[in-house]
Amino acid sequence: MAQVSLNNIRKIYPNGYEAVVPTSFDIADGEFVVLVGPSGCGKSTLLRMVAGLEDISEGALSIGDRNVNHVDPADRDIAMVFQNYALYPHMTVRKNIGYGLKNRKTPASEIEDKVQTAAKMLNLTEYLDRKPSQLSGGQRQRVAMGRAVVRDPALFLFDEPLSNLDAKLRHQMRIEIKALQRRLGVTSIYVTHDQVEAMTMADRIIVLNAGRIEQIGTPAEIYHRPASTFVASFMGAPPMNLLTAKGSGGRVTVGETISVAAEVADGPVTLGIRPEDIEIGPTCDIPFTVDIVEELGAHRLLHGQLGGQELTIHVGKDVVVSAGPIRMSINPDAVVLFDAKSGLAL
């Protein structure tokens, strides 16, 4: 168990490309932190620097109370789960799980005990003598987990571990990983580009964009109080509606339609509102034209135009709507305002 601390960690490649700008954050003991961002945002590079697979160009990294900048990956007391599982194809599940222990000169009987315990925890006992090629994707992922769990490390690192699984299995493994991490209480860093994984699994989310941290916060904070338009549009499916608006005299208005009270300087602002924070009904005050209704079973998404701007509304399954003019209103408390230029929340 350990806390992790990154102090101005930077990655700059020999060709001058800066993959991660100086970045600092701390992870508390036992915390599950998810790094999320679009591909190429530097999240994997950051994780690989923590793992020691990538050199740290600048800054200090400590795991526990130890500076590990120049410590070999094997000696950082970490375990990593890879996207492609990275199981040794010629070894049985038992040997795959026990390989790290064997390299650390653990006595054979102790290895066997630990492998059995880990296998039991992950429901792998009956597969111990199989080779990875004889296992399904989910089972392979479990073996990869077993390999991490068995070493009882201070820190788990996950590099998009679920992206090779089909949707159903991904859902199931998501819960299993989360439950396992809870039970073991091991500090974890989890990298994903899937915002649903980030929302559901994290104690805290770190949203990265272009090698820079956009926001650090709990899933609820990230979702409801995004720090920038990037976070607002990246997190949530469908993303937050972002409308070009104007501030004047203590009010923010979107054309002739939305108007909310807000203490902002006069001038252009961006108004953000989540699709589910919009209501529809005959008594509502704003006219809206529905172009397309997306039927999702549990709910419906209405896509349409609001004074020439795209807007999506989320309604429950009982609300029957068809394309055409309707009326809507917004929850003024749910509105988030962003600077029109920088995109940062006001």
Place this chain on the structure above:
Amino acid sequence: MTETTHIPVAKRPVKWGRVMDHSILILGSLFMLVPLLMVLQTTTTTDLETIKNGPEFVIGDRFDDNFMAAMFKASGFSGENTGLRMLINSLILGIGFAIGKIVIGMMAAYALVYFRLRFATLAFWLIFTTLLLPLEVRILPSYEIAQQLGLLNTYTGLIVPLIASATATFFFRQFFRSVPEELVEAARIDGAGPVKFFIDILMPLSQTMIAAMFIIMFVYGWNQYLWPTMVTTEEGMYTLVRGIKQLTQDLEGTNIPEYGRANMLALIAILPPVLVVIIFQSWFVKGLTESDK
């Protein structure tokens, strides 16, 4: 519902394309097999009959005699180069060459692929150019060096100069590059150092590749003619392939040529490469076609 009905065909039209295909295959097989069968036939008859009647459709009873002569009768002056002796020499050359080549090729490829060496690419291409310089091209300097090192008439002299070429390095390099990067990283985190990774992970993964290389290299080493002829002058060091040549030289004398014995020796010389290919063939195909990961 689609039901494919198979109406029993009473008279299928002759597919001339097929007949053509099969004729070509049959002709090809005959082309390969007939000389072999002729060799086999001569090993069963006496030399006198062979010289009188040429190849016949008769199987004689001299197989044993010819076999014993080929294996155990010495020719030449020293009496050392029996068929058995030459067979052993050939095996040492073939196996030694194959193993040496695989070991050196693997290690060179390992260094080139997994270590950040300065000028690694340059080093690789330098090694690669040796493909353009087979032993036949550099035979004079190679002989000179072998001679000065006192390697004439030794197994070392027979094997080592042949090993110096890039084929195995090249194949292993390509293979190692196809091993997923994540596997290397997982092993690093699991605490496997360079040597452990090589032995525990890379070698087992390369099994099929090693088998494929072994076949190619064994057959190549076994079939060497020019180099063994150059470096071995003692009859006890002769390999089969060049030993047969010596027997045919005997045939040019005034005695009755020893057809049976020479052909028997040729047959024996074919056998080990055939066996190696048969035993390793399934691995061979795997090794060259699929990356087992």
